[in-house]
Amino acid sequence: xxxxxxxxxxLNTNLYPYVEPYSTGILKVSDIHTIYWEQSGNPTGHPVVFxxxxxxxxxxxxxxxxxxxxxxxxxxxxxxxAGKSTPHACLDQNTTWDLIDDIEKLRQHLExxxxxxxxxxWGSTLALAYSLAHPDKVTGLVLRGIFLLRKKEIDWFYEGGxxxxxxxxxxxxxxxxxxxxxxxxxxxYSKRLNSDDKETxxxxxxxxxxxxxxxxxxxxxxxxxxxxEDDIFSLAFxxxxxxxxxxxxxxxxxxxxxxxIDNIRHINATIVQGRxxxxxxxxxxxxxxxxxxxxxxxVVADAGHSANEPGIAAELVATNEKLKNLIKNGH
Numbered sequence: 001x002x003x004x005x006x007x008x009x010x011l012n013t014n015l016y017p018y019v020e021p022y023s024t025g026i027l028k029v030s031d032i033h034t035i036y037w038e039q040s041g042n043p044t045g046h047p048v049v050f051x052x053x054x055x056x057x058x059x060x061x062x063x064x065x066x067x068x069x070x071x072x073x074x075x076x077x078x079x080x081x082a083g084k085s086t087p088h089a090c091l092d093q094n095t096t097w098d099l100i101d102d103i104e105k106l107r108q109h110l111e112x113x114x115x116x117x118x119x120x121x122w123g124s125t126l127a128l129a130y131s132l133a134h135p136d137k138v139t140g141l142v143l144r145g146i147f148l149l150r151k152k153e154i155d156w157f158y159e160g161g162x163x164x165x166x167x168x169x170x171x172x173x174x175x176x177x178x179x180x181x182x183x184x185x186x187x188x189y190s191k192r193l194n195s196d197d198k199e200t201x202x203x204x205x206x207x208x209x210x211x212x213x214x215x216x217x218x219x220x221x222x223x224x225x226x227x228x229e230d231d232i233f234s235l236a237f238x239x240x241x242x243x244x245x246x247x248x249x250x251x252x253x254x255x256x257x258x259x260x261i262d263n264i265r266h267i268n269a270t271i272v273q274g275r276x277x278x279x280x281x282x283x284x285x286x287x288x289x290x291x292x293x294x295x296x297x298x299v300v301a302d303a304g305h306s307a308n309e310p311g312i313a314a315e316l317v318a319t320n321e322k323l324k325n326l327i328k329n330g331h
Contacts, residue, residue, distance in 0.1 A: 011321040013314035015065040019074075027109055029080070029102045030093050036084035037077035037106055041069035046139070046327055047112045048320075049075045049103065051119035051126045053145075056240030058083025058233070062308070066118065066316050071324050075115070077106055079126075082236050089236040091194075091243045095250040100130050107137065116323060118316075120144035120307045121280055122241075125249065128257045131264045140323045141269035141295075144316060145277055145305050146285040148257050149249035153284055157212075158185050158245070162278045166215050173211040176204060190246050193239045201239075202231050208238035215278045218304035261291045268326070269295035270319040274303030274312055 021038035028034050041064070048067055052059050059076040067074045078085040080094045080102065103126075107115065114137045119127030124143040131138045147153060156162060163170035174182065181188040192204035210228030217224060227233055244250070253259065269292065273285035282299070289297045298319070300311035307313060 011318040011325075012068075013318045013321075015062075015313055015317060016067065016069055017065070018061060019064055019069045021076075027077075027102075027106060029105050030098070032087060032090065032093060033080045033098075033102075034086050035077050035080065035102055035106070037075065037110075039073060039075055039110070040064050041067060041072045041074040043073060045071050045073040046324070047073045047075060047110075047115035049077070049107070049115050049117055051103075051117065051123035051130075052076075052079065052082070053119075053121035053123045054082060054237055054241055055079060055099075055122045055126075055244050056082045056089075056237040057122070058085075058236065066307075066313070067320055068324060071328075072116075072320070073112075075106070075110065075112075077102075079240075081240050088232070089239045091239060094240065094243065095247070096126065096129055096244070097250060099126060100133050103130050104134060104137075113137075114139050116140040116142070116320075118142040118320070120316075121147050121305065122149075122244075124280075125149050125257070128264070129251075131267060132257070132260050135264050135267065138264070138267050139327075141264070141267050142272070142316065142319050142323070143269065143288075143295075144272040144307055144312060145280045146271060146273060146288050147280040148255075148284045148288065149245070149251065150254050150284070151248070153280065154186065154245050154248075156281060157215075157279055158189075162215060165278055169211060169214040173207050176207045186242060186245050189238070190242050193242050201235060205231065205234040205238035208242065209234040212237075212241075212279060216305045217309060218274070218276050218302065221306070221308075224306065224308075258287060258291045261288075265292065265294060268323065270298065270322075271295050272298045272300065272312060272315045272319065274300050274305055274309065276303065277305040279305040 019040045021040045024038040081090045177188040213228045303309040303311040
C-alpha cells in the first residue's frame, strides 16, 4: 500500500487537455429508456469506458481528461435517467442489472470486443458489478472512492454518521424532514422525491444534492456546491441515488460485491482512495483491499472524495498510464 502518489515519478500525473468527441449517439436500451454516449481520443486506440457516479450524476467533458487521447478510445455515457439520457430522472426499469445490460449493449453497439473499465464512487460499485457479470470483457479496472452499497455505508452518509464532521452542512439536509420522520432519512426523502408536487420534489432534490456536494471535497469547492442549486441536475441525481439506496443497490445481499471477488481476481485492478473521503469512507476501500490484495491500493493522504482533487486526479492519470504501458508492452 502506498500513501500518496510520489513513488511513480516516471509516469505522467497531469490531466490531459480537453478533447472534443469524434462521435456521439443515442442508444435505445429499453422500451422507455435511451442512453447518450460519446467517443473521444483515438478511434483505433485501446477502448476504456467511464462509469459516472451518483447514480444519476451524468458525465461531464472533464471526465475525458484522465486518459491519454492518443492512446485511448474514450467512451463516456450517461446512465439511465441521468445527463442527456431520457426520460430524465426516470426510476422505472432503472436497476443495477439494467445498467449492466446497457453497458453490454453499448459495447456491442460500438463493436468493442473488450475494454478497460474506469469508475469512481457509485461508478466503482457499477464497475465491480459489471466486471462480476462479464469478467471476460474487462481488460483492466480503475476504481476510485470505493462504494460497496452496504447498509453501514448508507447509514454513515445519510443517517447521521458524516454529520459528526459536517454538522453545519447536515443541518439543512436534516431540517427539511420533520422530527417524527427522522428515524430514516432515506425513506423520508424518498417520499418527497416521488411526491406528486413538483416543488416538493425540487426542494428535496436540492437539499439531498447539496449535502453531497458540500462534503465531496477535502476543501470546500464552490463550483461543486452550486450544482446543488441546479434543479435539473439535482432532480436526476437525488431521485436516482435515493431509489438505488432505498433498494440496497438491487444486490441479493449486503456483501454481494466482496463475496464474489474470486470471479474477477485475475483482472489487473487499482483502487484509489482519498484518506479523508466523507462520502465513501475509507473503510470500504480497505475491506476491498483485504478481499482483493492483488489489486494495487493507493491511498491519497491529502484528499476527500472527488476525482477532481489534485492528489486523486494525479493517481488516476498515473494508473491509466501504467495500464497503457502494460498494453503497449504486450502484457
